[in-house]
Amino acid sequence: MNSPIKVFIIDDHPMVIEGIRGLLNGEPGIEVTGSATDAFAAMEFLKAQTADVVLLDINLPEVSGLDLCPELKASFPKMKVLGLSTFKERSFISRMISQGASGYVLKSVSREELVEAIQQAYRGKMYLSMEVAQIMVQPEPASAPVPMLTSREKEILALIAEGLTNNQIAERLFISPLTVDSHRKNLLAKLEVKNTAAMIRIALEHGLI
Amino acid sequence: MNSPIKVFIIDDHPMVIEGIRGLLNGEPGIEVTGSATDAFAAMEFLKAQTADVVLLDINLPEVSGLDLCPELKASFPKMKVLGLSTFKERSFISRMISQGASGYVLKSVSREELVEAIQQAYRGKMYLSMEVAQIMVQPEPASAPVPMLTSREKEILALIAEGLTNNQIAERLFISPLTVDSHRKNLLAKLEVKNTAAMIRIALEHGLI
DNA sequence: CACAAAATACCCTTTTTCGGGGATATGAAA
DNA sequence: TTTCATATCCCCGAAAAAGGGTATTTTGTG
Numbered sequence: 487m488n489s490p491i492k493v494f495i496i497d498d499h500p501m502v503i504e505g506i507r508g509l510l511n512g513e514p515g516i517e518v519t520g521s522a523t524d525a526f527a528a529m530e531f532l533k534a535q536t537a538d539v540v541l542l543d544i545n546l547p548e549v550s551g552l553d554l555c556p557e558l559k560a561s562f563p564k565m566k567v568l569g570l571s572t573f574k575e576r577s578f579i580s581r582m583i584s585q586g587a588s589g590y591v592l593k594s595v596s597r598e599e600l601v602e603a604i605q606q607a608y609r610g611k612m613y614l615s616m617e618v619a620q621i622m623v624q625p626e627p628a629s630a631p632v633p634m635l636t637s638r639e640k641e642i643l644a645l646i647a648e649g650l651t652n653n654q655i656a657e658r659l660f661i662s663p664l665t666v667d668s669h670r671k672n673l674l675a676k677l678e679v680k681n682t683a684a685m686i687r688i689a690l691e692h693g694l695i
Numbered sequence: 696m697n698s699p700i701k702v703f704i705i706d707d708h709p710m711v712i713e714g715i716r717g718l719l720n721g722e723p724g725i726e727v728t729g730s731a732t733d734a735f736a737a738m739e740f741l742k743a744q745t746a747d748v749v750l751l752d753i754n755l756p757e758v759s760g761l762d763l764c765p766e767l768k769a770s771f772p773k774m775k776v777l778g779l780s781t782f783k784e785r786s787f788i789s790r791m792i793s794q795g796a797s798g799y800v801l802k803s804v805s806r807e808e809l810v811e812a813i814q815q816a817y818r819g820k821m822y823l824s825m826e827v828a829q830i831m832v833q834p835e836p837a838s839a840p841v842p843m844l845t846s847r848e849k850e851i852l853a854l855i856a857e858g859l860t861n862n863q864i865a866e867r868l869f870i871s872p873l874t875v876d877s878h879r880k881n882l883l884a885k886l887e888v889k890n891t892a893a894m895i896r897i898a899l900e901h902g903l904i
Numbered sequence: 905c906a907c908a909a910a911a912t913a914c915c916c917t918t919t920t921t922c923g924g925g926g927a928t929a930t931g932a933a934a
Numbered sequence: 935t936t937t938c939a940t941a942t943c944c945c946c947g948a949a950a951a952a953g954g955g956t957a958t959t960t961t962g963t964g
Contacts, residue, residue: 499781499802505714545781572708572754572781593708594732636910649893651950665912671952681920682951684858686895687904695896845940860920874942880922890950891921 490514491608494537495521496528496554497570498546502593506541509597516604525554529561536562539607542587544571544578559586566607589613635676635694642669647686647695699723700817703746704730705737705763706779707755711802715750718806725813734763738770745771748816751796753780753787761791768795775816787902798822844885844903851878856895856904 493516495503503521510516519537522528525546532540542555555567569582569590579590588607591600606613635643645655652670656663679685689695702725704712712730719725728746731737734755741749753761764776778791778799788799797816800809815822844852854864861879865872888894898904 499714500805501714501718501802502710503714504717505708505710505712508713508717509710593710596709638911646892647896649889649896651890653950661911662913664914667951668912668914671954674952680858680952681860681891683855683891683895686892687856687858687899690896690899847941862920870941871943873944876921877942877944880924883922889922 490517491539491604492517492519492537493539493541493604494519494528494532495541496523496525496546497521497541497543498523499543502543506600509600510604513597513601516601525557528554529557532558532562532565537565539566539568539588539604541568541570541591541604544569544582555582555587566610568603568607568613635673639669639673639676640694642666643673643685643689644695646670646673646682647689699726700748700813701726701728701746702748702750702813703728703737703741704750705732705734705755706730706750706752707732708752711752715809718809719813722806722810725810734766737763738766741767741771741774746774748775748777748797748813750777750779750800750813753778753791761787764791764796775819777812777816777822792821844882848878848882848885849903851875852882852894852898853904855879855882855891856898 493510495506495518497503497506500523503523507518507521510518519535520531522531528540540558542558546554555569558565558567566588567586569579569587570593571578571590572593582590588610589603589612591603591613595603603613641659642655645658650658652663652666655666659666674680674685677685677688679688686695702719704715704727706712706715709732712732716727716730719727728744729740731740737749749767751764751767755763764778767774767776775797776795778788778796779802780787780799781802791799797819798812798821800812800822804812812822850868851864854867859867861872861875864875868875883889883894886894886897888897895904
């Protein structure tokens with residue numbers, strides 16, 4: 487047998503780290519070489535001691551896993567990243583994949599699946615669990631996974647969600663109410679909804695606020 | 696030393712269960728007697744073999760931990776329940792406590808805190824970690840934690856969130872648009888907001904939809 | 905610099921929501 | 935039995951948002 491696959495875990499919950507260690511403990515061919523609870527500590531560790539596969543939680547505080555993933559791929563091109571999360575929403579998964587991850591496993595995976603995912607990732611293949619694959623396969627072909635909003639639009643969206651009217655937002659931002667209205671219409675169009683209620687719901691569901 | 700405290704874990708993520716087992720492993724005076732990944736299995740197990748303290752995840756599929764908690768207290772009055780979750784939102788915590796839980800720990804707790812929480816719960820005391828306690832202490836004295844909505848109001852709220860107008864909702868529910876408007880006004884009043892945008896945000900934050 | 909994207913501003917009309925009342929029927933709780 | 939909450943329906947007027955455009959100025963990036 488070759489040298490074991492070196493696995494590094496990044497998750498802000500020590501409990502989850504402990505859980506993964508438990509699941510992988512005694513698994514031949516896999517060795518957990520370290521773990522971190524935040525992005526900064528992870529980068530520090532990996533600079534000193536690289537890993538083959540990184541298990542990366544999506545929901546890290548401060549720098550989210552979604553943001554950390556491309557950084558990791560940039561700093562350590564040969565390293566494989568497996569997304570790790572409780573969320574099985576389409577948007578999260580596709581964002582993760584599009585940012586260079588080698589797969590995405592839910593925290594509800596079994597030991598067998600986790601091992602399989604790590605081995606596949608190590609071999610340069612993409613691993614998706616049945617559960618995740620089913621979500622990806624679902625109809626939603628050409629629809630925008632996460633609509634791209636400009637920073638100004640996000641700003642205005644947040645103020646709308648706070649309950650401000652166009653006029654109040656205009657005063658707050660020192661712009662014309664008509665401008666706010668324009669942004670608002672663009673938001674409705676981009677999010678493909680017909681009124682404020684649906685807009686706020688979609689925005690919250692996609693984490694845009 | 697007396698017989699060890701019997702702990703039962705309910706969480707839909709095997710990984711988290713494994714993590715807790717790891718944290719409690721070797722801890723004198725505490726014994727993990729079993730675990731379950733859903734409410735039904737948990738009830739079955741506990742009927743056969745009761746426990747002293749149950750660690751209960753808030754976010755279970757199907758029957759949520761929030762709903763399971765009162766059932767557990769009803770079936771096994773002497774058993775203590777510790778809420779377990781990644782969410783540190785005020786509403787979740789207070790709902791859990793009001794439903795008879797002996798405390799609430801975040802999944803990011805350390806081994807020491809977890810042990811402390813279990814021991815305190817076993818002794819019939821309430822345990823709140825520093826982090827959780829701080830959230831509870833925060834100003835929000837007389838405000839309604841979770842506004843009480845009637846089932847009809849929730850129904851209409853959900854339809855509003857889907858983007859339907861009063862007229863569309865009226866057609867859907869076979870009632871007058873004026874009635875829908877009345878409910879809508881009551882919703883605005885109960886949630887203490889001035890427009891739909893804020894209403895949807897508050898509703899989603901409190902898990903009313 | 906040139907080009908595209910973003911942000912800004914404006915027009916008109918219609919629809920919807922909001923704010924403020926009031927009123928009736930029903931069933932459950934005090 | 936008499937409240938009380940819920941659900942239903944109604945009126946009016948004002949405010950806001952939505953639908954449909956057009957157009958100018960920044961600003962960022964190749």
